[in-house]
Amino acid sequence: xxxxxxxxxxxxxxxxxxxxxxxxxxxxxxxxxxxxxxxxxxxxxxxxxxxxxxxxxxxxxxxxxxxxxxxxxxxxxxxxxxxxxxxxxxxxxx
Amino acid sequence: xxxxxxxxxxxxxxxxxxxxxxxxxxxxxxxxxxxxxxxxxxxxxxxxxxxxxxxxxxxxxxxxxxxxxxxxxxxxxxxxxxxxxxxxxxxxxxxxxxxxxxxxxxxxxxxxxxxxxxxxxxxxxxxxxxxxxxxxxxxxxxxxxxxxxxxxxxxxxxxxxxxxxxxxxxxxxxxxxxxxxxxxxxxxxxxxxxxxxxxxxxxxxxxxxxxxxxxxxxxxxxxxxxxxxxxxxxxxxxxxxxxxxxxxxxxxxxxxxxxxxxxxxxxxxxxxxxxxxxxxxxxxxxxxxxxxxxxxxxxxxxxxxxxxxxxxxxxxxxxxxxxxxxxxxxxxxxxxxxxxxxxxxxxxxxxxxxxxxxxxxxxxxxxxxxxxxxxxxxxxxxxxxxxxxxxxxxxxxxxxxxxxxxxxxxxxxxxxxxxxxxxxxxxxxxxxxxxxxxxxxxxxxxxxxxxxxxxxxxxxxxxxxxx
Numbered sequence: 001x002x003x004x005x006x007x008x009x010x011x012x013x014x015x016x017x018x019x020x021x022x023x024x025x026x027x028x029x030x031x032x033x034x035x036x037x038x039x040x041x042x043x044x045x046x047x048x049x050x051x052x053x054x055x056x057x058x059x060x061x062x063x064x065x066x067x068x069x070x071x072x073x074x075x076x077x078x079x080x081x082x083x084x085x086x087x088x089x090x091x092x093x094x
Numbered sequence: 095x096x097x098x099x100x101x102x103x104x105x106x107x108x109x110x111x112x113x114x115x116x117x118x119x120x121x122x123x124x125x126x127x128x129x130x131x132x133x134x135x136x137x138x139x140x141x142x143x144x145x146x147x148x149x150x151x152x153x154x155x156x157x158x159x160x161x162x163x164x165x166x167x168x169x170x171x172x173x174x175x176x177x178x179x180x181x182x183x184x185x186x187x188x189x190x191x192x193x194x195x196x197x198x199x200x201x202x203x204x205x206x207x208x209x210x211x212x213x214x215x216x217x218x219x220x221x222x223x224x225x226x227x228x229x230x231x232x233x234x235x236x237x238x239x240x241x242x243x244x245x246x247x248x249x250x251x252x253x254x255x256x257x258x259x260x261x262x263x264x265x266x267x268x269x270x271x272x273x274x275x276x277x278x279x280x281x282x283x284x285x286x287x288x289x290x291x292x293x294x295x296x297x298x299x300x301x302x303x304x305x306x307x308x309x310x311x312x313x314x315x316x317x318x319x320x321x322x323x324x325x326x327x328x329x330x331x332x333x334x335x336x337x338x339x340x341x342x343x344x345x346x347x348x349x350x351x352x353x354x355x356x357x358x359x360x361x362x363x364x365x366x367x368x369x370x371x372x373x374x375x376x377x378x379x380x381x382x383x384x385x386x387x388x389x390x391x392x393x394x395x396x397x398x399x400x401x402x403x404x405x406x407x408x409x410x411x412x413x414x415x416x417x418x419x420x421x422x423x424x425x426x427x428x429x430x431x432x433x434x435x436x437x438x439x440x441x442x443x444x445x446x447x448x449x450x451x452x453x454x455x456x457x458x459x460x461x462x463x464x465x466x467x468x469x470x471x472x473x474x475x476x477x478x479x480x481x482x483x484x485x486x487x488x489x490x491x492x493x494x495x496x497x498x499x500x501x502x503x504x505x506x507x508x509x510x511x512x513x514x515x516x517x518x519x520x521x522x523x524x525x526x527x528x529x530x531x532x533x534x535x536x537x538x539x540x541x542x543x544x545x546x547x548x549x550x551x552x553x554x555x556x557x558x559x560x561x
Contacts, residue, residue, distance in 0.1 A: 005443065007439065010439045010442050010443050010446070011439060013442045013446065014397065014426075014435075014438045014439050014442045015401075015404070015419075015422050015423050015426050016423065016426050016427050016430065016435050016438065016439070017423055017424070017427040018435070022432065022435070026435075026436055026439065029436065029497050029498070030436070030439065030440055030443070032498055033386075033389065033440065033497075033498060033501075036385075036386050036498065037386040037389075037390060037453065039382070039383045039386050040383070040386065040387070040453075040456050040457065040460060043456075043459075043460050043463060045456065045459040045460065045463070054283060054284045054327065054329055054514060054539070058326050058327065059326060061326070069190050069191060070190075073190055074190045078407070078408060080406075080411060086406055086407050088406055088418060088421060089415070089417050089418045089421055090417075090418070091418045
Protein backbone atom coordinates (compact mmCIF):
# COMPACT_ATOMS: atom_id res chain seq x y z
CA UNK A 1 0.00 0.00 0.00
CA UNK A 2 1.61 3.26 -1.11
CA UNK A 3 0.16 5.39 1.64
CA UNK A 4 -1.11 3.44 4.64
CA UNK A 5 -2.24 6.55 6.42
CA UNK A 6 -5.32 7.47 4.40
CA UNK A 7 -6.23 10.61 6.27
CA UNK A 8 -9.42 11.29 4.37
CA UNK A 9 -10.77 7.83 5.11
CA UNK A 10 -9.79 8.19 8.76
CA UNK A 11 -11.44 11.59 9.03
CA UNK A 12 -14.64 9.99 7.70
CA UNK A 13 -14.34 7.17 10.27
CA UNK A 14 -13.86 9.83 12.95
CA UNK A 15 -16.92 11.73 11.69
CA UNK A 16 -14.87 14.88 11.27
CA UNK A 17 -14.46 17.02 8.17
CA UNK A 18 -10.95 18.31 7.59
CA UNK A 19 -10.21 21.41 5.54
CA UNK A 20 -7.65 20.97 2.71
CA UNK A 21 -5.16 22.90 4.88
CA UNK A 22 -5.74 20.54 7.83
CA UNK A 23 -5.36 17.49 5.57
CA UNK A 24 -2.08 18.85 4.20
CA UNK A 25 -0.85 19.63 7.72
CA UNK A 26 -1.98 16.47 9.54
CA UNK A 27 -0.79 13.89 7.01
CA UNK A 28 3.00 14.38 7.47
CA UNK A 29 2.61 15.00 11.23
CA UNK A 30 0.83 11.72 11.79
CA UNK A 31 3.16 9.81 9.48
CA UNK A 32 6.10 11.21 11.44
CA UNK A 33 4.54 9.90 14.62
CA UNK A 34 4.04 6.43 13.12
CA UNK A 35 7.70 6.44 12.12
CA UNK A 36 8.54 7.24 15.74
CA UNK A 37 6.27 4.40 16.88
CA UNK A 38 8.47 1.89 15.02
CA UNK A 39 10.47 1.79 18.27
CA UNK A 40 7.94 -0.88 19.33
CA UNK A 41 9.48 -3.36 16.89
CA UNK A 42 12.51 -3.96 19.10
CA UNK A 43 10.54 -5.36 22.03
CA UNK A 44 10.31 -9.08 22.65
CA UNK A 45 6.75 -9.50 23.80
CA UNK A 46 4.70 -11.85 25.92
CA UNK A 47 1.11 -12.58 24.99
CA UNK A 48 -0.14 -10.77 28.10
CA UNK A 49 -1.94 -7.55 27.39
CA UNK A 50 -2.73 -4.94 30.04
CA UNK A 51 -6.23 -3.61 29.72
CA UNK A 52 -5.98 -2.39 33.28
CA UNK A 53 -2.86 -1.16 35.05
CA UNK A 54 -4.08 -2.55 38.35
CA UNK A 55 -4.10 -6.25 39.13
CA UNK A 56 -7.84 -6.16 39.71
CA UNK A 57 -10.32 -7.78 37.39
CA UNK A 58 -12.78 -5.13 36.30
CA UNK A 59 -16.12 -6.02 37.90
CA UNK A 60 -19.40 -6.30 36.06
CA UNK A 61 -22.10 -3.94 37.23
CA UNK A 62 -24.75 -5.60 39.36
CA UNK A 63 -27.94 -6.38 37.45
CA UNK A 64 -30.15 -4.12 39.50
CA UNK A 65 -32.29 -1.05 39.06
CA UNK A 66 -30.63 2.15 40.22
CA UNK A 67 -31.98 5.67 40.25
CA UNK A 68 -30.46 7.69 37.43
CA UNK A 69 -30.38 11.43 36.89
CA UNK A 70 -33.65 13.37 36.94
CA UNK A 71 -34.73 13.66 33.28
CA UNK A 72 -36.26 17.06 33.71
CA UNK A 73 -33.10 18.36 35.35
CA UNK A 74 -30.89 16.96 32.59
CA UNK A 75 -33.04 18.12 29.71
CA UNK A 76 -34.00 21.57 30.90
CA UNK A 77 -30.75 23.18 29.79
CA UNK A 78 -30.75 21.57 26.37
CA UNK A 79 -32.32 23.63 23.59
CA UNK A 80 -32.97 20.69 21.26
CA UNK A 81 -35.49 19.01 23.51
CA UNK A 82 -39.26 18.69 23.34
CA UNK A 83 -41.49 16.74 25.68
CA UNK A 84 -38.63 14.71 27.17
CA UNK A 85 -37.16 13.81 23.78
CA UNK A 86 -34.10 15.03 21.92
CA UNK A 87 -35.10 16.44 18.53
CA UNK A 88 -32.96 15.63 15.54
CA UNK A 89 -33.27 15.01 11.81
CA UNK A 90 -34.88 11.81 10.56
CA UNK A 91 -32.33 8.97 10.66
CA UNK A 92 -34.26 6.38 8.64
CA UNK A 93 -35.30 7.89 5.33
CA UNK A 94 -38.91 7.47 4.17
CA UNK B 95 -1.94 35.31 49.24
CA UNK B 96 -0.40 31.86 49.79
CA UNK B 97 -1.76 29.99 52.79
CA UNK B 98 -1.63 26.42 54.05
CA UNK B 99 -4.71 24.47 55.10
CA UNK B 100 -3.46 24.57 58.69
CA UNK B 101 -3.11 28.38 58.58
CA UNK B 102 -6.60 28.66 57.11
CA UNK B 103 -8.07 26.55 59.91
CA UNK B 104 -6.46 28.89 62.49
CA UNK B 105 -7.81 31.89 60.62
CA UNK B 106 -11.34 30.44 60.58
CA UNK B 107 -11.14 29.94 64.34
CA UNK B 108 -9.87 33.45 64.90
CA UNK B 109 -11.85 35.58 62.48
CA UNK B 110 -14.58 33.37 61.05
CA UNK B 111 -15.00 31.56 57.77
CA UNK B 112 -16.42 34.45 55.75
CA UNK B 113 -13.49 36.80 56.38
CA UNK B 114 -11.01 33.96 55.85
CA UNK B 115 -12.48 33.17 52.44
CA UNK B 116 -12.89 36.77 51.31
CA UNK B 117 -9.34 37.63 52.45
CA UNK B 118 -8.11 34.77 50.30
CA UNK B 119 -9.99 36.08 47.25
CA UNK B 120 -8.98 39.73 47.51
CA UNK B 121 -6.81 39.60 44.40
CA UNK B 122 -8.65 36.84 42.58
CA UNK B 123 -10.28 38.81 39.76
CA UNK B 124 -7.12 40.75 38.86
CA UNK B 125 -4.99 37.62 38.78
CA UNK B 126 -7.57 35.73 36.75
CA UNK B 127 -7.73 38.56 34.22
CA UNK B 128 -3.94 38.81 33.92
CA UNK B 129 -3.22 35.09 33.72
CA UNK B 130 -6.49 33.88 32.12
CA UNK B 131 -6.73 30.82 34.37
CA UNK B 132 -10.49 30.86 34.91
CA UNK B 133 -13.25 29.61 32.58
CA UNK B 134 -16.11 30.23 35.01
CA UNK B 135 -16.43 32.43 38.09
CA UNK B 136 -19.68 33.58 39.65
CA UNK B 137 -19.63 35.65 42.88
CA UNK B 138 -23.21 34.55 43.66
CA UNK B 139 -22.20 30.89 43.73
CA UNK B 140 -19.35 31.77 46.08
CA UNK B 141 -21.70 33.72 48.36
CA UNK B 142 -24.23 30.83 48.45
CA UNK B 143 -21.49 28.45 49.53
CA UNK B 144 -20.19 30.83 52.22
CA UNK B 145 -23.70 31.11 53.68
CA UNK B 146 -24.10 27.34 53.65
CA UNK B 147 -20.69 26.86 55.26
CA UNK B 148 -21.52 29.30 58.05
CA UNK B 149 -24.71 27.36 58.84
CA UNK B 150 -22.85 24.04 58.92
CA UNK B 151 -20.13 25.38 61.22
CA UNK B 152 -22.74 26.87 63.52
CA UNK B 153 -24.44 23.47 63.66
CA UNK B 154 -21.16 22.07 64.97
CA UNK B 155 -20.06 20.12 61.92
CA UNK B 156 -16.38 19.18 61.76
CA UNK B 157 -15.21 20.61 58.43
CA UNK B 158 -11.46 20.15 57.92
CA UNK B 159 -11.49 22.22 54.70
CA UNK B 160 -13.68 25.11 55.91
CA UNK B 161 -12.24 28.34 54.54
CA UNK B 162 -10.09 26.68 51.89
CA UNK B 163 -10.67 28.17 48.43
CA UNK B 164 -10.64 25.49 45.74
CA UNK B 165 -10.43 25.77 41.98
CA UNK B 166 -11.56 22.90 39.80
CA UNK B 167 -10.23 21.96 36.37
CA UNK B 168 -13.00 22.42 33.83
CA UNK B 169 -13.31 18.72 33.02
CA UNK B 170 -14.53 17.80 36.50
CA UNK B 171 -18.27 18.09 37.02
CA UNK B 172 -19.86 20.32 39.66
CA UNK B 173 -23.67 20.15 39.66
CA UNK B 174 -25.21 23.31 38.26
CA UNK B 175 -21.88 24.68 37.03
CA UNK B 176 -20.66 24.76 33.43
CA UNK B 177 -18.23 22.04 32.37
CA UNK B 178 -16.72 23.01 29.06
CA UNK B 179 -13.45 21.03 28.94
CA UNK B 180 -12.21 24.27 27.31
CA UNK B 181 -13.89 23.16 24.10
CA UNK B 182 -16.46 24.74 21.81
CA UNK B 183 -18.06 21.30 21.81
CA UNK B 184 -19.20 21.76 25.41
CA UNK B 185 -19.33 25.54 25.77
CA UNK B 186 -22.46 26.32 27.78
CA UNK B 187 -23.03 22.75 28.96
CA UNK B 188 -24.21 22.67 32.59
CA UNK B 189 -23.33 19.65 34.74
CA UNK B 190 -26.23 17.68 36.18
CA UNK B 191 -24.27 15.90 38.89
CA UNK B 192 -21.22 16.20 41.14
CA UNK B 193 -18.07 14.23 40.51
CA UNK B 194 -17.15 11.86 43.34
CA UNK B 195 -14.20 14.06 44.38
CA UNK B 196 -16.51 17.09 44.52
CA UNK B 197 -18.95 15.21 46.77
CA UNK B 198 -16.08 14.28 49.11
CA UNK B 199 -14.67 17.80 49.20
CA UNK B 200 -18.13 19.26 49.86
CA UNK B 201 -18.53 16.96 52.87
CA UNK B 202 -15.17 18.28 54.15
CA UNK B 203 -16.34 21.90 53.84
CA UNK B 204 -14.38 23.03 50.77
CA UNK B 205 -15.63 26.07 48.89
CA UNK B 206 -15.42 26.01 45.09
CA UNK B 207 -14.50 29.33 43.59
CA UNK B 208 -14.05 28.74 39.88
CA UNK B 209 -13.67 26.30 37.02
CA UNK B 210 -10.18 26.47 35.65
CA UNK B 211 -8.76 26.71 32.16
CA UNK B 212 -7.12 23.75 30.50
CA UNK B 213 -6.07 22.28 27.18
CA UNK B 214 -9.15 21.16 25.27
CA UNK B 215 -10.38 17.82 26.62
CA UNK B 216 -7.08 17.59 28.54
CA UNK B 217 -5.08 17.12 25.35
CA UNK B 218 -1.98 19.23 25.48
CA UNK B 219 1.08 20.18 27.50
CA UNK B 220 0.81 23.96 27.51
CA UNK B 221 -2.83 25.10 27.90
CA UNK B 222 -2.49 26.79 24.52
CA UNK B 223 -5.22 24.55 23.06
CA UNK B 224 -8.18 26.13 24.85
CA UNK B 225 -11.21 27.85 23.36
CA UNK B 226 -10.81 30.39 26.20
CA UNK B 227 -7.27 31.31 25.18
CA UNK B 228 -3.84 30.58 26.62
CA UNK B 229 -3.04 30.54 30.35
CA UNK B 230 0.02 32.59 31.27
CA UNK B 231 2.69 31.48 33.70
CA UNK B 232 2.74 33.63 36.87
CA UNK B 233 6.56 33.36 36.95
CA UNK B 234 6.86 34.85 33.45
CA UNK B 235 3.73 35.84 31.56
CA UNK B 236 5.43 35.42 28.17
CA UNK B 237 5.61 31.69 28.94
CA UNK B 238 3.10 28.87 29.18
CA UNK B 239 1.75 27.59 32.47
CA UNK B 240 2.10 24.02 31.21
CA UNK B 241 -0.76 21.66 30.56
CA UNK B 242 -3.22 20.40 30.44
CA UNK B 243 -4.03 21.62 34.00
CA UNK B 244 -2.39 25.00 33.31
CA UNK B 245 -5.23 27.00 34.85
CA UNK B 246 -5.15 24.91 38.02
CA UNK B 247 -1.39 25.39 38.44
CA UNK B 248 -1.39 29.11 37.61
CA UNK B 249 -4.26 29.88 40.02
CA UNK B 250 -2.43 28.29 42.97
CA UNK B 251 1.03 29.60 42.01
CA UNK B 252 -0.29 33.16 41.81
CA UNK B 253 -1.87 32.88 45.27
CA UNK B 254 -5.34 33.56 43.84
CA UNK B 255 -6.61 30.22 45.18
CA UNK B 256 -5.42 28.04 48.05
CA UNK B 257 -5.60 24.71 46.24
CA UNK B 258 -6.89 23.32 42.98
CA UNK B 259 -7.84 20.07 41.32
CA UNK B 260 -6.31 18.91 38.09
CA UNK B 261 -6.41 15.71 36.07
CA UNK B 262 -3.35 13.78 34.94
CA UNK B 263 -3.35 11.45 31.94
CA UNK B 264 0.26 11.89 30.78
CA UNK B 265 1.64 14.47 33.21
CA UNK B 266 -1.10 17.08 33.13
CA UNK B 267 -0.90 17.81 36.86
CA UNK B 268 2.82 17.31 37.40
CA UNK B 269 4.18 19.25 34.44
CA UNK B 270 2.17 22.48 34.95
CA UNK B 271 2.96 22.24 38.67
CA UNK B 272 6.67 22.13 37.75
CA UNK B 273 6.36 24.99 35.24
CA UNK B 274 4.54 27.22 37.73
CA UNK B 275 6.53 26.33 40.85
CA UNK B 276 3.91 24.48 42.91
CA UNK B 277 3.22 20.93 44.11
CA UNK B 278 1.20 18.54 41.95
CA UNK B 279 0.30 14.94 42.74
CA UNK B 280 -0.91 12.10 40.52
CA UNK B 281 -2.21 9.32 42.77
CA UNK B 282 -1.98 5.57 42.16
CA UNK B 283 -4.40 4.64 39.40
CA UNK B 284 -7.72 3.55 40.82
CA UNK B 285 -7.40 5.26 44.20
CA UNK B 286 -9.32 8.41 43.25
CA UNK B 287 -12.68 7.89 41.54
CA UNK B 288 -13.01 9.05 37.94
CA UNK B 289 -16.81 9.35 38.29
CA UNK B 290 -17.56 12.86 37.06
CA UNK B 291 -14.25 13.36 35.25
CA UNK B 292 -14.78 13.79 31.52
CA UNK B 293 -12.72 10.92 30.13
CA UNK B 294 -9.66 11.38 28.00
CA UNK B 295 -7.72 8.10 28.40
CA UNK B 296 -9.73 5.91 30.73
CA UNK B 297 -6.85 3.61 31.69
CA UNK B 298 -4.57 6.60 32.29
CA UNK B 299 -6.67 9.42 33.86
CA UNK B 300 -6.46 10.33 37.53
CA UNK B 301 -7.64 13.41 39.43
CA UNK B 302 -5.16 14.96 41.82
CA UNK B 303 -4.45 18.08 43.91
CA UNK B 304 -2.22 21.07 43.19
CA UNK B 305 -1.08 23.02 46.25
CA UNK B 306 1.64 25.25 47.66
CA UNK B 307 3.04 22.67 50.07
CA UNK B 308 3.37 18.90 50.49
CA UNK B 309 1.25 18.67 53.65
CA UNK B 310 -1.78 20.05 51.84
CA UNK B 311 -1.28 17.42 49.12
CA UNK B 312 -1.51 14.77 51.85
CA UNK B 313 -4.61 16.33 53.41
CA UNK B 314 -6.46 16.61 50.10
CA UNK B 315 -5.47 13.16 48.93
CA UNK B 316 -6.72 11.57 52.13
CA UNK B 317 -10.10 13.25 51.60
CA UNK B 318 -10.40 12.61 47.85
CA UNK B 319 -9.26 9.02 47.67
CA UNK B 320 -11.42 5.97 48.37
CA UNK B 321 -13.47 3.29 46.74
CA UNK B 322 -16.40 4.34 44.54
CA UNK B 323 -18.60 1.70 42.91
CA UNK B 324 -19.60 4.19 40.19
CA UNK B 325 -16.06 3.85 38.79
CA UNK B 326 -15.39 0.27 37.71
CA UNK B 327 -11.62 0.82 37.99
CA UNK B 328 -11.85 2.15 41.54
CA UNK B 329 -9.93 0.26 44.19
CA UNK B 330 -9.97 0.57 47.97
CA UNK B 331 -6.82 2.51 48.81
CA UNK B 332 -5.13 0.11 51.19
CA UNK B 333 -1.70 1.62 51.13
CA UNK B 334 1.26 -0.60 51.80
CA UNK B 335 3.13 0.25 55.01
CA UNK B 336 6.78 0.92 54.22
CA UNK B 337 9.26 2.87 56.25
CA UNK B 338 12.72 3.45 54.90
CA UNK B 339 13.09 4.61 51.29
CA UNK B 340 15.91 3.87 48.88
CA UNK B 341 16.21 6.70 46.38
CA UNK B 342 16.75 5.65 42.76
CA UNK B 343 18.79 8.30 40.96
CA UNK B 344 19.06 8.57 37.19
CA UNK B 345 22.33 7.99 35.40
CA UNK B 346 23.70 10.47 32.85
CA UNK B 347 22.15 8.67 29.90
CA UNK B 348 18.66 9.02 31.38
CA UNK B 349 19.14 12.80 31.60
CA UNK B 350 20.22 13.18 27.98
CA UNK B 351 18.45 15.95 26.14
CA UNK B 352 17.52 17.91 29.28
CA UNK B 353 18.14 21.62 29.60
CA UNK B 354 21.47 22.43 31.33
CA UNK B 355 19.71 24.06 34.30
CA UNK B 356 17.48 21.01 34.73
CA UNK B 357 20.51 18.69 34.85
CA UNK B 358 22.40 20.94 37.30
CA UNK B 359 19.37 21.14 39.57
CA UNK B 360 18.90 17.39 39.42
CA UNK B 361 22.53 16.69 40.27
CA UNK B 362 22.42 19.17 43.14
CA UNK B 363 19.44 17.40 44.69
CA UNK B 364 20.89 13.98 43.96
CA UNK B 365 24.04 14.93 45.90
CA UNK B 366 22.04 16.15 48.90
CA UNK B 367 19.94 12.98 48.86
CA UNK B 368 23.09 10.83 48.80
CA UNK B 369 24.31 12.61 51.96
CA UNK B 370 21.12 11.84 53.85
CA UNK B 371 19.58 8.63 52.47
CA UNK B 372 20.40 5.30 50.90
CA UNK B 373 20.53 5.57 47.11
CA UNK B 374 21.21 3.57 43.96
CA UNK B 375 21.87 4.70 40.38
CA UNK B 376 19.60 3.38 37.68
CA UNK B 377 18.95 3.72 33.98
CA UNK B 378 15.51 4.30 32.49
CA UNK B 379 16.12 3.16 28.93
CA UNK B 380 12.42 3.03 28.02
CA UNK B 381 11.58 6.71 28.59
CA UNK B 382 11.54 7.85 24.98
CA UNK B 383 9.69 4.75 23.80
CA UNK B 384 7.08 5.31 26.49
CA UNK B 385 5.99 8.45 24.64
CA UNK B 386 5.09 6.41 21.56
CA UNK B 387 3.30 3.78 23.67
CA UNK B 388 1.42 6.46 25.59
CA UNK B 389 0.18 8.29 22.51
CA UNK B 390 -0.92 5.06 20.84
CA UNK B 391 -2.98 4.00 23.86
CA UNK B 392 -4.23 7.47 24.83
CA UNK B 393 -5.38 8.41 21.33
CA UNK B 394 -7.09 5.03 20.89
CA UNK B 395 -8.99 5.53 24.13
CA UNK B 396 -9.86 9.15 23.44
CA UNK B 397 -11.17 8.40 19.95
CA UNK B 398 -13.67 6.10 21.64
CA UNK B 399 -14.41 8.40 24.58
CA UNK B 400 -15.09 11.43 22.38
CA UNK B 401 -17.39 9.53 20.03
CA UNK B 402 -20.26 10.48 22.36
CA UNK B 403 -19.93 14.13 21.36
CA UNK B 404 -22.20 14.10 18.35
CA UNK B 405 -24.39 17.17 18.78
CA UNK B 406 -27.43 15.06 19.59
CA UNK B 407 -27.92 15.06 23.35
CA UNK B 408 -25.68 17.86 24.64
CA UNK B 409 -23.02 20.27 23.60
CA UNK B 410 -22.45 22.04 20.33
CA UNK B 411 -24.97 21.31 17.58
CA UNK B 412 -24.39 22.59 14.06
CA UNK B 413 -27.03 25.04 12.86
CA UNK B 414 -26.97 24.07 9.18
CA UNK B 415 -26.95 20.46 8.08
CA UNK B 416 -28.60 18.00 5.73
CA UNK B 417 -29.73 14.94 7.56
CA UNK B 418 -28.56 13.14 10.69
CA UNK B 419 -25.07 12.10 9.55
CA UNK B 420 -24.31 15.64 8.38
CA UNK B 421 -25.53 16.97 11.75
CA UNK B 422 -23.05 14.74 13.56
CA UNK B 423 -20.10 15.49 11.26
CA UNK B 424 -20.66 19.26 11.26
CA UNK B 425 -21.22 19.39 15.05
CA UNK B 426 -17.95 17.56 15.68
CA UNK B 427 -16.03 19.50 13.03
CA UNK B 428 -17.14 22.85 14.45
CA UNK B 429 -16.87 21.74 18.08
CA UNK B 430 -13.37 20.26 18.26
CA UNK B 431 -10.06 22.09 17.99
CA UNK B 432 -7.15 20.95 15.83
CA UNK B 433 -5.20 19.01 18.48
CA UNK B 434 -8.31 17.06 19.45
CA UNK B 435 -9.04 16.27 15.80
CA UNK B 436 -5.43 15.15 15.29
CA UNK B 437 -5.59 12.74 18.24
CA UNK B 438 -9.03 11.36 17.34
CA UNK B 439 -7.82 10.60 13.82
CA UNK B 440 -4.64 8.92 15.09
CA UNK B 441 -6.69 6.96 17.62
CA UNK B 442 -9.08 5.72 14.97
CA UNK B 443 -6.14 4.63 12.83
CA UNK B 444 -4.60 2.73 15.75
CA UNK B 445 -7.89 0.89 16.31
CA UNK B 446 -8.78 0.31 12.68
CA UNK B 447 -8.93 -3.07 10.96
CA UNK B 448 -5.52 -4.30 9.91
CA UNK B 449 -3.65 -1.99 12.27
CA UNK B 450 -5.07 -2.56 15.76
CA UNK B 451 -2.95 -5.67 16.42
CA UNK B 452 0.19 -3.97 15.12
CA UNK B 453 -0.27 -0.77 17.09
CA UNK B 454 -2.86 -0.90 19.88
CA UNK B 455 -2.45 -4.50 21.03
CA UNK B 456 1.33 -4.27 20.78
CA UNK B 457 1.35 -1.02 22.78
CA UNK B 458 -0.65 -2.70 25.54
CA UNK B 459 1.79 -5.62 25.61
CA UNK B 460 4.76 -3.26 25.91
CA UNK B 461 2.94 -1.46 28.70
CA UNK B 462 3.08 -4.68 30.75
CA UNK B 463 6.83 -4.86 30.15
CA UNK B 464 7.37 -1.28 31.32
CA UNK B 465 5.40 -1.93 34.49
CA UNK B 466 7.52 -5.00 35.27
CA UNK B 467 10.74 -3.06 34.57
CA UNK B 468 9.78 -0.24 36.88
CA UNK B 469 8.61 -2.63 39.62
CA UNK B 470 12.00 -4.37 39.44
CA UNK B 471 13.83 -1.02 39.63
CA UNK B 472 11.80 0.25 42.57
CA UNK B 473 11.43 -2.95 44.55
CA UNK B 474 9.44 -2.64 47.79
CA UNK B 475 10.75 0.70 49.03
CA UNK B 476 12.30 2.50 46.09
CA UNK B 477 11.54 6.13 45.28
CA UNK B 478 12.61 7.26 41.85
CA UNK B 479 13.76 10.83 41.33
CA UNK B 480 13.48 12.42 37.87
CA UNK B 481 13.13 15.93 36.51
CA UNK B 482 9.43 16.57 35.96
CA UNK B 483 10.15 18.05 32.54
CA UNK B 484 13.29 18.20 30.38
CA UNK B 485 12.96 22.00 30.16
CA UNK B 486 11.49 24.81 32.22
CA UNK B 487 8.37 26.56 30.93
CA UNK B 488 8.74 27.44 27.25
CA UNK B 489 7.59 30.59 25.47
CA UNK B 490 3.96 30.85 24.37
CA UNK B 491 3.77 29.67 20.76
CA UNK B 492 7.24 28.07 20.82
CA UNK B 493 6.05 24.46 20.39
CA UNK B 494 2.57 24.78 18.87
CA UNK B 495 3.84 24.37 15.30
CA UNK B 496 5.46 21.00 16.02
CA UNK B 497 3.26 18.39 17.75
CA UNK B 498 6.12 15.86 18.02
CA UNK B 499 8.27 18.41 19.88
CA UNK B 500 5.37 19.03 22.24
CA UNK B 501 4.87 15.28 22.80
CA UNK B 502 8.59 14.77 23.53
CA UNK B 503 8.36 17.31 26.34
CA UNK B 504 6.34 14.67 28.23
CA UNK B 505 9.47 12.50 28.48
CA UNK B 506 9.46 12.07 32.26
CA UNK B 507 5.74 11.98 32.93
CA UNK B 508 3.87 9.69 30.54
CA UNK B 509 5.50 6.44 31.69
CA UNK B 510 3.92 6.87 35.11
CA UNK B 511 0.39 6.91 33.70
CA UNK B 512 1.16 3.82 31.63
CA UNK B 513 2.09 1.87 34.76
CA UNK B 514 -0.40 3.51 37.15
CA UNK B 515 2.12 4.36 39.89
CA UNK B 516 1.89 7.53 42.01
CA UNK B 517 4.08 10.56 41.36
CA UNK B 518 4.49 14.00 42.86
CA UNK B 519 6.22 17.06 41.43
CA UNK B 520 7.75 19.52 43.85
CA UNK B 521 9.17 22.98 43.17
CA UNK B 522 12.86 22.37 43.75
CA UNK B 523 14.62 25.51 42.57
CA UNK B 524 14.77 28.26 39.96
CA UNK B 525 17.01 28.81 36.98
CA UNK B 526 19.00 31.99 36.31
CA UNK B 527 15.95 33.71 34.77
CA UNK B 528 13.84 32.80 37.81
CA UNK B 529 11.83 30.07 36.06
CA UNK B 530 10.70 27.29 38.42
CA UNK B 531 12.36 23.89 38.08
CA UNK B 532 10.36 20.86 39.19
CA UNK B 533 11.49 17.48 40.45
CA UNK B 534 9.34 14.37 40.32
CA UNK B 535 9.26 11.56 42.86
CA UNK B 536 7.73 8.21 41.94
CA UNK B 537 7.02 5.08 43.95
CA UNK B 538 5.34 1.74 43.50
CA UNK B 539 1.59 1.26 43.07
CA UNK B 540 -0.42 1.83 46.29
CA UNK B 541 2.51 3.37 48.18
CA UNK B 542 1.08 6.91 48.00
CA UNK B 543 1.31 7.57 51.76
CA UNK B 544 4.90 6.31 51.85
CA UNK B 545 5.81 8.49 48.85
CA UNK B 546 4.30 11.69 50.23
CA UNK B 547 5.67 11.23 53.76
CA UNK B 548 9.13 10.42 52.40
CA UNK B 549 9.14 13.49 50.17
CA UNK B 550 8.04 15.63 53.10
CA UNK B 551 10.92 14.28 55.20
CA UNK B 552 13.35 14.69 52.31
CA UNK B 553 12.35 18.31 51.76
CA UNK B 554 13.06 19.10 55.39
CA UNK B 555 16.52 17.54 55.14
CA UNK B 556 17.52 18.66 51.68
CA UNK B 557 15.74 21.95 51.06
CA UNK B 558 17.70 24.02 48.59
CA UNK B 559 17.94 27.78 48.30
CA UNK B 560 15.83 29.89 46.00
CA UNK B 561 12.40 28.46 46.97
